[in-house]
Amino acid sequence: MRLYPEPVGWDREDIDVLDWPGLCSKIDGLDSAPDAIVNCVAFNDVDGAEERAAQALALNAEFPARLAEFARDRQIPLVHYSTNYVFDGVLGEYDEAAAPAPLSAYGRSKLRGEEAVLAAGDPHYVIRTAVIFGPKGASDVSKKSFVDLMLDLAAKRDTIQAVADEINSVTYAPDLARATQGLLERLPAPGIYHAANSGAASWYDMAREIFRIVAKPVTVAPVPASHFSRKAVRPARAVLLNTKLPPLRSWQDALAEFLQRTA
Numbered sequence: 001m002r003l004y005p006e007p008v009g010w011d012r013e014d015i016d017v018l019d020w021p022g023l024c025s026k027i028d029g030l031d032s033a034p035d036a037i038v039n040c041v042a043f044n045d046v047d048g049a050e051e052r053a054a055q056a057l058a059l060n061a062e063f064p065a066r067l068a069e070f071a072r073d074r075q076i077p078l079v080h081y082s083t084n085y086v087f088d089g090v091l092g093e094y095d096e097a098a099a100p101a102p103l104s105a106y107g108r109s110k111l112r113g114e115e116a117v118l119a120a121g122d123p124h125y126v127i128r129t130a131v132i133f134g135p136k137g138a139s140d141v142s143k144k145s146f147v148d149l150m151l152d153l154a155a156k157r158d159t160i161q162a163v164a165d166e167i168n169s170v171t172y173a174p175d176l177a178r179a180t181q182g183l184l185e186r187l188p189a190p191g192i193y194h195a196a197n198s199g200a201a202s203w204y205d206m207a208r209e210i211f212r213i214v215a216k217p218v219t220v221a222p223v224p225a226s227h228f229s230r231k232a233v234r235p236a237r238a239v240l241l242n243t244k245l246p247p248l249r250s251w252q253d254a255l256a257e258f259l260q261r262t263a
Contacts, residue, residue: 005035007038008030008034010026011137011138011139012139012141013139017041017059017063018058018059018063020066024070027070033074033076034076035076035077035184036076036077036078036079036184037067037071037076037077037078037079038078038079038180038184039064039067039078039079039080039081040081041059041063041064042059042060042081042110043055043056043058043059043060043106043109044106044143045106046085046104046106046230046232046234047230047231047232048231049104049105049106049109049232050104050105050106050231050232051231053105053109056105056106056109057109057112059109060106060109060110060112060113061109061110061112061113061116062116064080064113064116064117065113065116065117065119065120067080067117068080068116068117068119068120068124069120071120071124072120072121072122072123072124075123076123077123077124077125077184077187077190078117078123078124078125079124079125079127079180079183079184080113080114080117080124080125080126080127081126081127081128081129082110082111082113082114082126082127082128082129082192083106083107083110083128083129083130084128084129084130084168084169084196084235084238084239084240085102085103085104085106085107085110085130085234085235085238086100086101086102086107086110086111086114086128087100087101087102087107087235087238088101088102088103088235088238089103089234089235089236089237089238090235092167092237092238092239093237093239093240093241094194094238094239094240094241095194095241095243096128096191096192096193096194096241096243096244097192100114103232103233103234103235104232104233104234105232106232114126114192118190118191118192122190123187123190124190125183125190125191125192125193126191126192126193127176127179127180127183127192127193127194127195128192128193128194128195128196128240129169129171129176129194129195129196129240130168130169130170130171130196130238130240131146131168131169131170131171131196131201131206132145132171132172132173132176133145133146133147133148133170133171133172133173133255133258134172134173134174134258135173135174135258135262136148146203146206146207147206147210147255147258147259150162150206150207150210150211151210151214154211154216154218157218158217158218158219159218159219159220159221160207160218160219160220160221161220161221161222161223161227162202162203162204162206162207162208162220162221162222162223163202163203163204163222163223163224163225163227163228164202164203164204164205164222164223164224165202165224165225165236166202166203166225166234166235166236166237167200167201167202167236167237167238167239168200168201168202168237168238168239169194169196169197169199169200169238169239169240169251170196170197170199170200170201170206170251170254170255171195171196171197171248171251172197172248172251172254172255172257172258175195175197175248175249175254176195176196179195179245179246179248180195182245182246183245188244193242193244193245194240194241194242194243194244194245195240195242195245195248196240196242196248196251197248197249197250197251197253197254198247198248198249198250198251199250199251199252200237200239200251201251202222204220204222204223206251206255207220208220209252209255210255210259213255213256213259213260214259214263
């Protein structure tokens with residue numbers, strides 16, 4: 001087992017990752033060579049990617065490709081995060097070997113990123129995950145999770161509509177971080193891994209569980225995905241089956257811990 005020192009983290013205020021010479025210089029300027037690189041960069045505006053496909057490709061495919069080659073040349077393990085949206089939802093549940101078939105520009109850009117990272121060669125890992133929630137990022141432009149959005153809406157409304165016919169895996173960010181750390185400590189065979197909390201949920205299921213845990217008297221009304229006008233097509237059921245990493249606790253238990261900590 002390898003034990004890693006305190007990580008160095010950079011946000012968008014610290015570096016523009018599309019300034020490739022600047023990023024290389026910043027990495028090479030560290031006091032010592034990294035033991036591993038974890039790429040958390042993503043264009044994750046699923047609907048926005050339909051109109052800004054070039055930007056999505058730049059961050060989700062072209063940048064990971066360069067980073068993977070950079071890390072390979074220095075024999076530094078790279079972890080790159082991907083998504084269940086590389087699948088079309090027809091099978092419903094997908095293990096790590098399932099054939100991708102993305103429905104959206106976002107999904108296609110993330111698949112291109114997966115392919116580029118793996119094509120660069122060892123020692124690289126792709127971790128697919130889905131519906132991440134947890135403490136809000138420190139950046140002023142950090143995107144709110146579904147949990148935060150539901151709590152914000154509950155402060156203004158007695159009834160909230162939530163999509164009931166889209167089923168995903170759900171992931172607590174600290175659990176994903178621990179799974180990533182465990183992978184880097186073990187350094188198993190490079191390739192694709194799935195890391196999400198056990199179980200699956202619709203947005204409706206998740207909203208109801210949020211308000212049950214916080215004891216908030218909010219009515220959650222189930223609606224079909226077609227009820228909302230959205231540019232991108234989402235898979236109806238894209239649940240990630242983890243067959244390679246140690247299983248994570250249920251999403252309900254993780255959600256309860258998060259809400260109790262933020263109460």
